[in-house]
Every structure is written in C-alpha cells, then in structure tokens.
Amino acid sequence: xxxxxxxxxxxxxxxxxxxxxxxxxxxxxxxxxxxxxxxxxxxxxxxxxxxxxxxxxxxxxxxxxxxxxxxxxxxxxxxxxxxxxxxxxxxxxxxxxxxxxxxxxxxxxxxxxxxxxxxxxxxxxxxxxxxxxxxxxxxxxxxxxxxxxxxxxxxxxxxxxxxxxxxxxxxxxxxxxxxxxxxxxxxxxxxxxxxxxxxxxxxxxxxxxxxxxxxxxxxxxxxxxxxxxxxxxxxxxxxxxxxxxxxxxxxxxxxxxxxxxxxxxxxxxxxxxxxxxxxxxxxxxxxxxxxxxxxxxxxxxxxxxxxxxxxxxxxxxxxxxxxxxxxxxxxxxxxxxxxxxxxxxxxxxxxxxxxxxxxxxxxxxxxxxxxxxxxxxxxxxxxxxxxxxxxxxxxxxxxxxxxxxxxxxxxxxxxx
Amino acid sequence: xxxxxxxxxxxxxxxxxxxxxxxxxxxxxxxxxxxxxxxxxxxxxxxxxxxxxxxxxxxxxxxxxxxxxxxxxxxxxxxxxxxxxxxxxxxxxxxxxxxxxxxxxxxxxxxxxxxxxxxxxxxxxxxxxxxxxxxxxxxxxxxxxxxxxxxxxxxxxxxxxxxxxxxxxxxxxxxxxxxxxxxxxxxxxxxxxxxxxxxxxxxxxxxxxxxxxxxxxxxxxxxxxxxxxxxxxxxxxxxxxxxxxxxxxxxxxxxxxxxxxxxxxxxxxxxxxxxxxxxxxxxxxxxxxxxxxxxxxxxxxxxxxxxxxxxxxxxxxxxxxxxxxxxxxxxxxxxxxxxxxxxxxxxxxxxxxxxxxxxxxxxxxxxxxxxxxxxxxxxxxxxxxxxxxxxxxxxxxxxxxxxxxxxxxxxxxxxx
Numbered sequence: 001x002x003x004x005x006x007x008x009x010x011x012x013x014x015x016x017x018x019x020x021x022x023x024x025x026x027x028x029x030x031x032x033x034x035x036x037x038x039x040x041x042x043x044x045x046x047x048x049x050x051x052x053x054x055x056x057x058x059x060x061x062x063x064x065x066x067x068x069x070x071x072x073x074x075x076x077x078x079x080x081x082x083x084x085x086x087x088x089x090x091x092x093x094x095x096x097x098x099x100x101x102x103x104x105x106x107x108x109x110x111x112x113x114x115x116x117x118x119x120x121x122x123x124x125x126x127x128x129x130x131x132x133x134x135x136x137x138x139x140x141x142x143x144x145x146x147x148x149x150x151x152x153x154x155x156x157x158x159x160x161x162x163x164x165x166x167x168x169x170x171x172x173x174x175x176x177x178x179x180x181x182x183x184x185x186x187x188x189x190x191x192x193x194x195x196x197x198x199x200x201x202x203x204x205x206x207x208x209x210x211x212x213x214x215x216x217x218x219x220x221x222x223x224x225x226x227x228x229x230x231x232x233x234x235x236x237x238x239x240x241x242x243x244x245x246x247x248x249x250x251x252x253x254x255x256x257x258x259x260x261x262x263x264x265x266x267x268x269x270x271x272x273x274x275x276x277x278x279x280x281x282x283x284x285x286x287x288x289x290x291x292x293x294x295x296x297x298x299x300x301x302x303x304x305x306x307x308x309x310x311x312x313x314x315x316x317x318x319x320x321x322x323x324x325x326x327x328x329x330x331x332x333x334x335x336x337x338x339x340x341x342x343x344x345x346x347x348x349x350x351x352x353x354x355x356x357x358x359x360x361x362x363x364x365x366x367x368x369x370x371x372x373x374x375x376x377x378x379x380x381x382x383x384x385x386x387x388x389x390x391x392x393x394x395x396x397x398x399x400x401x402x403x404x405x406x407x408x409x410x411x412x413x414x415x416x
Numbered sequence: 417x418x419x420x421x422x423x424x425x426x427x428x429x430x431x432x433x434x435x436x437x438x439x440x441x442x443x444x445x446x447x448x449x450x451x452x453x454x455x456x457x458x459x460x461x462x463x464x465x466x467x468x469x470x471x472x473x474x475x476x477x478x479x480x481x482x483x484x485x486x487x488x489x490x491x492x493x494x495x496x497x498x499x500x501x502x503x504x505x506x507x508x509x510x511x512x513x514x515x516x517x518x519x520x521x522x523x524x525x526x527x528x529x530x531x532x533x534x535x536x537x538x539x540x541x542x543x544x545x546x547x548x549x550x551x552x553x554x555x556x557x558x559x560x561x562x563x564x565x566x567x568x569x570x571x572x573x574x575x576x577x578x579x580x581x582x583x584x585x586x587x588x589x590x591x592x593x594x595x596x597x598x599x600x601x602x603x604x605x606x607x608x609x610x611x612x613x614x615x616x617x618x619x620x621x622x623x624x625x626x627x628x629x630x631x632x633x634x635x636x637x638x639x640x641x642x643x644x645x646x647x648x649x650x651x652x653x654x655x656x657x658x659x660x661x662x663x664x665x666x667x668x669x670x671x672x673x674x675x676x677x678x679x680x681x682x683x684x685x686x687x688x689x690x691x692x693x694x695x696x697x698x699x700x701x702x703x704x705x706x707x708x709x710x711x712x713x714x715x716x717x718x719x720x721x722x723x724x725x726x727x728x729x730x731x732x733x734x735x736x737x738x739x740x741x742x743x744x745x746x747x748x749x750x751x752x753x754x755x756x757x758x759x760x761x762x763x764x765x766x767x768x769x770x771x772x773x774x775x776x777x778x779x780x781x782x783x784x785x786x787x788x789x790x791x792x793x794x795x796x797x798x799x800x801x802x803x804x805x806x807x808x809x810x811x812x813x814x815x816x817x818x819x820x821x822x823x824x825x826x827x828x829x830x831x832x
Contacts, residue, residue: 016472050492056432057496058503065502068510069495072488076466079485080473086481087474094484099559120559143515143536 003125003166004029007039007135007157011174012231013077014044022172022231023084026130030090035125037164039135039157040081042073063108067137067147071097074134074153082132092130095120097137098145101163102156104138110149110287111138113156113218116163125164133160151212158215162222169224171211172231177238178203178210180402181255185390188403192238192253199253200226200240202345202379206256216240252355252400253346257393259386260311261291261339263372266321268302268331279305279328286320288313291341292374292383308372308383311337339371340389343381344396356380362399368392419541419582420445423455423551423573427590428647429493430460438588438647439500442546446506451541453580455551455573456497458489479524483553483563487513490550490569498548508546511536513553514561518572520554526565526703527554529572529634532579541580549576567628574631578638585640587627588647593654594619594626596818597671601806604819608654608669615669616642616656618761618795622672632656668771668816669762673809675802676727677707677755679787682737684718684747695721695744702736704729707757708790708799724788724799727753755787756805759797760812772796778815784808 006026013019022040030036050069054061061069078094085092101117124131135153138146148155154171161169178200181189195203197220204213210228219226219240229237269275276295283290291308298304309317314337321333349355359380363370368391372383384392397403422442429435438456446452466485470477477485494510501508517533540547551569554562564571570587577585594616597605611619613636620629626644635642635656645653685691692711699706709723725733730753737749765771775796779786784807788799800808813819 016469019473053432053492053496054499057435058499060503061499062502065495065498065510068498068512069492072491075488075491076469076485079481080469082481082484083470083474083477086478087476094481096484096561099561145512145515 003035003037003161003164005037005039005157005161005164005166005169006172007153007170008041008081008172008231009153009174010041010044010047012172013040013081016080018231019043019077019080019084022081023088025231026085027088027090030130036130037121037125037160037166038081038130038132039153039160040074040077040132041135041153042070043077043080046073046076064144067108067145070147071134071137071145074136078132078134082130085130085132090130091128092132093124094132094134095124096134097156098139098143100131100133100160102133102138102159104140104146104148106140106142106144106146107287108144108146111140111146113138113148113159116159118163121160121164148214151214154212154215155218158218158222158224158226161224162218166224169219169226170237171215171226171228173210173228174230174232175210175228176230176233176235177228178240178254180253181393181397182209182257185257185393186255186397186403189397190402190404193236194239194241195253196347197240197242198378199345199347202343202376203254203256206258206341206343206345206379206381211240251346252344252349252402254344255393255396255400255402256343256345257389258341259389261308261341261383261386262311262314262317262335262337263306263308263339263383264314264317264321265304265306265334265336266328266330266332267304267334268298269305270329271297271299271301271303275303275328276305282320282324282328283317286316288317288320292372292381294372306372308339308341338386339383340386341381341383342389342392342396343379344400345379347378349378349380358399359396362395363392366391366395419451419453419577419580421453421455421573421577421580421582421585422588423569423586424457424497424588424647425569425590426457426460426463428588429456429497432496434647435459435493435496435500438497439504441647442501443504443506446546452546453537453541453576453582454497454546454548455569455576456490456493456548457551457569458486459493459496462489462492480560483524483561486563487550487553487561490552494548494550498546501546501548506546507544508548509540510548510550511540512550513572514555514559516547516549516576518549518554518575520556520562520564522556522558522560522562523703524560524562527556527562529554529564529575532575534579537576537580564630567630570628570631571634574634574638574640574642577640578634582640585635585642586653587631587642587644589626589644590646590648591626591644592646592649592651593644594656594670596669597809597813598625598673601673601809602671602813602819605813606818606820609652610655610657611669612763613656613658614794615761615763618759618792619670619672622674622757622759622761622795622797627656667762668760668765668818670760671809671812671816671818672759672761673805674757675805677724677757677799677802678727678730678733678751678753679722679724679755679799680730680733680737681720681722681750681752682744682746682748683720683750684714685721686745687713687715687717687719691719691744692721698736698740698744699733702732704733704736708788708797710788722788724755724757754802755799756802756808757797757799758805758808758812759795760816761795763794765794765796774815775812778811779808782807782811 520527
C-alpha cells in the first residue's frame with residue numbers, strides 16, 4: 001500500500017481528547033500498511049484567539065506579522081499530535097510548512113503554493129515515520145513564513161498528495177461527506193457517494209463549505225483522488241474523482257448557497273474596448289475575487305457593470321473604485337449588501353432542457369426576486385435577498401427531486 | 417550611536433498592555449538613535465500552558481516535539497511586539513530563531529548556540545528596521561527547531577550582542593537590578609550599581625535568578641557589557657562588566673541562595689584512579705549538572721563520594737546510578753532532598769582572612785548545621801537544611817555588613 005495524505009481540520013483536533021482520537025485513527029491506518037502523511041489545522045478556536053490578540057495590539061497589523069503569529073497555531077497542533085502518535089509506540093515526526101518544503105510566493109495572508117520540496121518528507125517516510133505537517137503555511141523564496149489563506153490546510157493536503165504521488169487524499173471534517181444541500185438547511189438532504197471534480201468545484205465555490213475550491217482545483221489539475229469523511233464517525237464519505245462511475249443520470253447533484261454576497265454597480269462607464277479589462281485588472285491586482293459579472297449597454301457611449309463580491313471585500317472594493325473614479329470615468333457607484341447566492345450544480349445539467357426554467361419558476365412561485373444570474377456548463381446561480389436564501393434552497397432541493405426518499409442512507413435529522 | 421540588544425522576559429510581555437509599554441520604551445530608545453535588536457520570551461505563563469497540554473497528551477513527550485511546541489510561545493510574542501512597534505510608526509520586523517541565524521547543536525531542550533549568522537539581521541538594521549528576535553530558540557545543522565533550555569532568552573540576547581558587536585546588552589526584568597540578597601528575603605538588601613562578570617556568574621549560579629549563568633558566561637568570554645534593569649521602572653539598574661571601577665573595597669558583594677538542592681551519597685566506592693572520572697563522566701553524558709562534590713577516603717580500598725544536584729534532577733540521577741551499580745561497584749546509594757545552598761560572593765573575598773570563619777560562625781550561632789561546603793576564589797557556599805535557608809541568608813547579610821544603611825538607594829520594602 002502506498003502513501004495516503006490525511007487532513008484533519010481545526011474541529012477534529014479541537015482539544016486533547018480529539019487529538020487522541022485522531023491518533024487512534026491514524027494508528028489504525030498505519031497498521032493496515034498505509035504510509036501516512038497527516039496535515040493538521042490549528043486547534044479549534046485558537047486562530048480566532050490569536051487574531052483577537054493582534055486586534056488588541058494594532059488596528060491594522062501587517063500581513064507579514066499576522067502570518068508569523070497565526071502559523072504558531074498549526075505548529076502547536078503538529079507537535080501535540082506527534083506526541084500522541086509517539087505515545088502509541090508509532091514513529092512520527094512533525095514538520096512546519098517550511099520544513100515540509102511547502103514553497104509559496106511572497107503574498108502574505110494568501111500565498112500560492114509554487115512548489116513542494118519532498119526531500120525532508122520522503123526520507124522520513126522511508127524511515128517508517130508518520131509525517132505530521134502543519135497545514136495552511138509555507139515559506140516564500142525570501143525565507144519568510146507565509147500563510148495560504150482560507151482553506152489553506154486543504155490545499156496543503158492536496159499539493160502534498162500531488163508531490164508525493166499519494167494513492168489518495170482524505171479530508172477529515174465534522175460532517176460525514178458532501179450533501180445535496182446543507183443538511184442544517186435541508187433536513188432531507190442526502191449524502192453524495194461520488195462526485196466529479198467539476199461538480200465539487202462548483203459546490204465548493206458556491207459555499208458548500210466542506211472543501212475549499214483551491215484544493216479541489218489543485219486536485220482536478222493533478223487527478224488526485226479526494227475523499228471527504230467524518231473524523232468522528234467511521235463512514236465511507238464522499239469520493240471526489242475524475243469521472244462518475246456509479247450514477248449516469250446527468251441531473252442536478254446539489255443545491256449550494258452562500259449568504260455573504262454584495263453587489264456592486266458601476267453606472268455610466270465609458271464604453272471603450274478596454275473598459276472591462278481596466279476595471280477587473282484593477283480588482284485582480286488587489287486580489288479581490290469577483291464572482292458574477294453582468295454588463296448592460298445603454299448605447300455606444302456608456303455601459304453599466306454590476307458584479308458580486310464577498311461581503312468581507314465590500315469596503316476594500318469600494319475604496320479602490322472610489323480612488324479610480326477619474327481614471328475609469330464612471331458616474332455612479334452603488335453597493336448593495338445583504339444578498340445571497342443559491343445555485344444548482346450537476347455535470348451536464350445545462351444541456352438538459354428546462355433546468356434554468358425550473359429554477360426561475362421555483363423562485364418566482366415563492367415570490368423571490370432574482371437580482372443576478374450566472375450560468376456555466378454545470379451550474380446555474382441566482383443572487384437573491386439573503387432573507388429568502390434558506391427557503392430558496394429548500395424549495396429548489398425539492399423541485400429538482402433531491403429530497404431524501406430511499407432508506408439506505410442516514411440523514412442527520414428527520415423532520416417533516 | 418550603535419547597536420543595542422534589549423531582552424524582555426515573559427513577565428515584561430505578559431499581556432497586551434505590557435507589550436504596548438515595551439513598545440513605548442523601544443520607541444524612546446530608537447528616537448535617541450539606538451539601532452535596536454529586541455529579544456523577547458514567551459508571554460507570561462504561556463509556556464506553562466503549552467507544557468501542560470503536552471503532559472495531557474503524553475507522559476513522556478519527546479524533546480524534539482517539545483521544542484516544536486514551546487517555540488510557538490516566543491513566535492507569538494515577536495509578532496505582537498512587532499505589530500505594536502509598527503502601530504507606532506516604526507519600521508520593525510520579527511524573526512524566529514532560525515530566521516535570525518541562531519545556529520545551535522542538535523541537543524533538543526538544551527541546545528548550545530554554535531554560531532550566529534547575521535545575514536538577515538544586519539540588512540534589516542541597515543534598512544532602519546527594529547529587529548525583534550524570538551529568544552530561547554535556534555536551528556540545528558539538520559534544520560530542526562531547537563530550544564536553549566533555561567535562561568535561553570538571556571543567552572540569545574548575549575550571543576546576538578556578541579555577533580552584532582553591540583554597544584551593550586540590556587536585560588529587562590521584573591526587578592530593578594542585582595541586589596546584595598533576594599529583597600523578598602532580606603528587606604535590607606540593596607541594589608548593586610556595578611558588578612564583575614565573575615561575581616555575577618557566582619550570583620547567577622547560586623540562584624539569584626536575575627540572569628542565567630550561561631548568558632553571563634557568554635558575556636564574560638566576549639566582553640559584552642550587560643545591564644540588568646526593570647521593564648516597569650525607569651532606573652539605572654546594575655551594570656555587569658569586566659572591571660569594577662566605582663568600588664574598590666574587595667569584600668562580600670552579595671548573599672545568594674538556592675532552595676532546590678538534593679545531596680546524593682555513594683558509599684564504599686572502589687578507590688581506583690578512574691573512579692571519579694567514570695562516575696562524573698556518566699552523569700555528564702546524561703547532562704545532569706553536578707554542583708558541589710565532596711570525597712572522603714576510608715582507606716586505600718574504598719571512598720565515599722557525595723555531591724549535590726538540583727532537586728528536579730534527583731530521580732534521573734538515582735535511576736542512572738542504580739543502573740550503573742555493578743559497573744561502578746559501590747555498596748550503597750543514599751539521597752537527601754529538602755536542602756538548600758547559601759553562598760557569599762565577592763571578588764577577592766577569599767584572599768581576605770576570616771571570611772570562611774565568619775560564615776561558619778554565623779551559621780553555627782544560629783544553630784544551623786553545615787552539610788557540605790564548597791569554596792572558590794570569589795565565593796563560599798554551604799549546603800544546609802532548607803528550613804533554615806532564609807534565616808541563614810538574613811543573618812549572613814547582616815554579619816557581612818551588607819544591610820542597607822544609607823538613604824541614597826531605595827529598598828523594595830521598608831520594614832523594622
């Protein structure tokens with residue numbers, strides 16, 4: 001049996017007892033001959049506590065120093081988990097991001113992994129050691145400690161799986177797999193046994209929250225098999241891989257939602273051929289992620305552009321656009337927060353007639369106004385008022401025939 | 417003005433307010449033109465909390481993983497202090513031990529500094545930055561994170577002062593300087609303005625607790641001027657340097673005490689020429705620090721050897737000696753804990769007649785039995801029962817004429 005990368009999130013290593021439980025689980029895997037590389041996040045709320053300390057010190061802490069501070073969280077986890085493994089008679093070795101060869105660019109707070117140098121991990125595995133790697137962190141070419149930003153530990157796990165040619169990569173989390181909708185919102189949601197990278201990517205992007213899109217992108221690009229499973233319950237989980245083998249019915253696979261959406265409208269922008277390039281180039285340079293983009297042309301002279309961003313990026317986006325008002329030459333800037341995005345996802349669904357129509361009909365029957373729409377080969381997303389979002393998810397889950405009907409799979413809660 | 421290394425201990429950076437106060441003090445120094453290199457320890461009790469976590473996980477955590485765990489404490493401090501400096505408009509940069517070029521051997525938990533590579537710090541200083549270095553930690557030749565053991569942050573500060581050719585090295589602590597005895601024990605103790613390295617070394621070794629002996633040794637070997645001062649009160653403190661300039665009266669300078677002493681006796685050891693070499697070689701290899709050694713010869717065949725160790729080393733020492741009973745060939749092993757050591761220290765004092773006699777007379781007048789004695793050029797130490805230790809310190813302070821008599825210096829407590 002080959003190398004398996006296992007990632008445990010902050011909840012899974014939230015306290016001493018949970019760390020012991022994770023060690024038991026790894027011991028079991030190792031006893032079956034797996035060469036284990038374990039990626040862990042910071043314990044439970046420890047990152048929040050560190051952020052709070054920083055905010056008490058400074059209103060505007062520098063990203064470099066935030067990285068220096070926050071990376072201590074995973075360093076605590078790797079040492080404690082390694083001690084727990086050693087206490088079970090296993091050979092184990094912890095490694096920080098830089099020791100594990102996670103090489104990134106210099107973008108503090110949201111660094112990208114550029115290379116993984118396996119010259120420390122491979123000899124350690126060959127000595128029969130379990131390698132425990134700090135997730136979320138790396139080292140820049142200048143020797144600076146960096147963090148990968150949100151979902152960073154998933155990304156660490158996937159890039160290690162790629163570099164080590166692992167058999168697969170297990171993402172342990174506090175849910176039992178990927179569901180057709182958030183089970184807290186839709187009691188009838190059911191677990192998906194297998195899903196394609198592309199579907200998972202849309203679900204991840206769309207706020208399903210189980211796997212970060214970056215990690216799925218890296219898995220897709222390198223054909224790393226992922227499995228999402230619970231760290232608390234021993235269940236098969238959801239496999240994310242290249243092709244769907246079990247289910248051939250191309251239809252809507254799941255309903256995702258994201259409750260933190262802001263719409264930005266720019267009115268009466270000069271209609272040059274490079275207007276959009278200039279606008280979105282500016283936002284890209286500031287690392288602001290733009291999601292849905294809608295353009296409407298008044299005439300040959302002027303256009304309106306609307307786009308959605310995460311609520312947390314609203315202030316930075318407005319500040320940037322205000323400062324570029326003259327160079328962009330627009331007349332008015334409007335932002336609207338308190339919005340949400342609901343999406344239906346499934347490979348091939350857009351080639352089936354009526355999917356978009358059914359989505360709009362479902363929303364309009366509920367009296368929910370659609371503010372923006374975006375479609376791709378495998379999803380359709382609508383931006384709506386946040387107050388209607390959960391109702392929309394439930395209605396869409398029903399109208400696309402996803403409600404749990406068979407008895408072979410457990411649901412988290414049975415209500416009606 | 418040149419480079420000054422400033423070290424702040426755990427109490428000085430114990431919470432957010434204290435970190436802000438330290439930042440204010442550094443800002444003041446920087447505004448006077450000092451190039452500041454700041455060494456900090458972990459915040460207050462944070463190291464204790466980490467040790468407690470480790471003990472919950474494992475009864476016997478490996479030293480490598482303990483180092484991985486504990487070094488996070490200083491990393492938190494350096495990032496927070498750097499944020500506080502930046503919030504004051506200063507340019508500052510934090511560095512972990514490995515980033516600051518603190519190169520050690522591979523002895524986890526008590527590594528020795530072998531070299532300081534200044535190629536990160538010097539360019540940073542030249543850019544006008546205040547460099548904030550994590551104390552207590554370094555990197556081994558194999559790239560492992562190490563800790564320097566007790567007093568490690570003081571040692572970090574002194575080796576940096578040596579490598580950077582600093583003007584001097586300031587040790588900020590929670591007392592206002594080095595005293596003629598512990599002011600909590602002897603209310604009439606007074607602050608010493610200047611002291612030689614050798615005297616400080618004896619006082620440090622003898623439990624004065626203000627400066628770790630390792631750091632004083634490094635300062636002595638490299639003629640780094642040290643000053644011990646309070647992080648809370650703006651006072652001149654105590655200068656530690658090569659020669660005493662102000663006071664020429666060679667006499668007892670201070671009374672030190674250490675309350676954690678165990679005496680180990682080995683009875684009827686074969687009297688070979690290499691018996692002691694073998695015995696203390698064994699202890700040395702196990703990194704057990706032996707303090708006072710007394711040997712008494714029964715005849716040409718057998719000797720008794722007694723020596724003192726720190727109480728915390730008692731179990732390890734006994735275990736080691738039990739296991740070597742056959743190879744050493746001794747008959748009986750006895751340990752006695754609950755002892756203390758009191759010492760009188762002063763350059764040249766042993767060349768003055770009557771110092772030892774006065775010490776013994778003082779103790780015997782108080783009915784205190786002396787169990788072991790050790791002398792050097794600049795100190796005389798007696799091991800006694802712990803219950804009499806503080807009384808002994810007060811009586812010796814008085815009989816050697818150290819009690820505070822003038823009014824020019826403040827005392828911490830006025831009693832009587």
